[in-house]
Amino acid sequence: MVLQKRLEYGFNGYQVPPTPRAPRSARKRVSSWKKNEDHNRMCAFDLLATVAGKLLLEVDESVDKKNHEEVKTVNKCHESTIKTENGSSKPNVCDQGSCNKSFFVSEIIKSPVTDTCSGPASGITISDCKIEDINHKQMNIDPPVVNNVDCNLNLVIRDDDEKSYGPTQPDTLNNKAFRARPRIGDRRIRRLSASKQCDVYRNKKNGYKYQRPLRDYPFKKRRLYQLDNPSNSDNKSGFIEDGSSLDATSQDSHVKLKIKSFRVPEFFIEIPETATISSLKRTVMEAVTAIFSGELHVGVMLQGKRIRDDDKTLSQTGICHDNKLDALGFTLEPNELQVSPFLCPENQSLTRYSPPQTVANEVAFQQQAESPMTISRNITESDHEMSVDDRSGLDSRALVTVPDSNAGELAVVPVRKPKGAEVAQRRIRRPFSVSEVEALVEAVEKLGTGRWRDVKLRAFDDAKHRTYVDLKDKWKTLVHTARISPQQRRGEPVPQELLDRVLIAHGYWSHQQAKNQLKLNHHQLDSTPTCRLL
DNA sequence: CTTAGGG
DNA sequence: CCCTAAG
Structure with missing residues (x-):
């Protein structure tokens, strides 16, 4: 099943993005996320991991059902x-x-x-x-x-x-x-x-x-x-x-x-x-x-x-x-x-x-x-x-921390307004669950990496605490996570199957973006022939 | 507002 | 997550 899905990528599985945005010239700086370009090392190992991931997934599913029922029950009594x-x-x-x-x-x-x-x-x-x-x-x-x-x-x-x-x-x-x-x-x-x-x-x-x-x-x-x-x-x-x-x-x-x-x-x-x-x-x-x-x-x-x-x-x-x-x-x-x-x-x-x-x-x-x-x-x-x-x-x-609440609200509550020092509070950290990652991956596979607002609306419309910037950031870390060795990863493990899809989707859309970029450059050259003379 | 990227 | 520049 995993293999089957992979095969689709690059064909109809992906969607052609709408008109590409104009390139942002100054945006091509190298960030820490881009430095790890040696994906080669993750080949044989990843194949193994993929299989393992699939097994894990199956286990997860059965656990999911259990969890779901539990949640239901306990929610009755907040x-x-x-x-x-x-x-x-x-x-x-x-x-x-x-x-x-x-x-x-x-x-x-x-x-x-x-x-x-x-x-x-x-x-x-x-x-x-x-x-x-x-x-x-x-x-x-x-x-x-x-x-x-x-x-x-x-x-x-x-x-x-x-x-x-x-x-x-x-x-x-x-x-x-x-x-x-x-x-x-x-x-x-x-x-x-x-x-x-x-x-x-x-x-x-x-x-x-x-x-x-x-x-x-x-x-x-x-x-x-x-x-x-x-x-x-x-x-x-x-x-x-x-x-x-x-x-x-x-x-x-x-x-x-x-x-x-x-x-x-x-x-x-x-x-x-x-x-x-x-x-x-x-x-x-x-x-x-x-x-x-x-x-x-x-x-x-x-x-x-x-x-x-x-x-x-x-x-x-x-x-x-x-x-x-x-x-x-x-x-x-x-x-x-x-x-x-x-x-x-x-x-x-x-x-x-x-x-x-x-x-x-x-x-x-x-x-x-x-x-x-x-x-x-x-x-x-x-x-x-x-x-x-x-x-x-x-x-x-x-400020008082609150267990976990809903929307993208602060984890804190103002009790009293003080004079002077007022600081914008950082939002509470909320690690993405596997199901959220799955939703994200699925959406990005379809929409690409440049339409975070659409991704948000498509897959996270109900999750008010996830902004499209959050999703973009999560994707960034997902790509990073997928590139590093499993030993270096932290937090709740993301199934390898998902990480594989992340890399594939990321590769696909990057390529797509590069192609569009190229096209755009050609356009510019063609339409401004005088430039070449100068 | 959205995107893209750095911090 | 945050912050910001640019579109």
């Missing part, structure tokens, strides 16, 4: 581990539903208009929603990929990624997995919405304050900006001031929301009787910060009912008119299930790697939301900083 002072790691059982969310109670204050108004919380929440909506509305146009739009607005999308699936490609489990997921449309649309984001700002100047995305500034300037610009914390930070500005019916009246307090939901910790109070405090703090470490989404509740329609305006939902205390609530909801590293799906038989999912969260969350409890303290400015994505306000002294 466990996280909290270290007690004794150093003993005790499983800290906390009900996943009540553990992963928190409840906000807010107050609606009638306010004439603008001024320096609302704190970050309300402002950000509203503007985020609106921007999202715009993106969704603009999704329906993508000239390059949409071949046809029928009357029902069904998009017919050309999929240049799939077209060279040849009949020679055996219908392996992996391929089935791909085909079973009709995500192509999604993919295109998502790309569009991402790339259109700036345009949204520009086009909607009426409703939005346009600001050049911070990311477009040089890195150091960005950091300085975040550190020093006081406006960063008020509504000049690129978000709209007027959440209802898109709504023609409420041009003038603004709703000022004050989030009074929030409640940390019920959770459990386990700690020895002999532990000190201080360690108890620490444990509680760790548990609390762990709750806030996931990728959180904001939900809006009105009089105990959840408002699901993001498109409704505040006035339509009655938020403007109701001044009753507790009428409006904000909830923080986890995006995905948080899974302890021990429960991580090391191996899934899908080539398309996807993180574990569950709906239990959502259900439990709703139950919780219907019986909101009381307020325990006033929310302060630092509470608004408790955003997972906010890398600017982290206090390195107050």
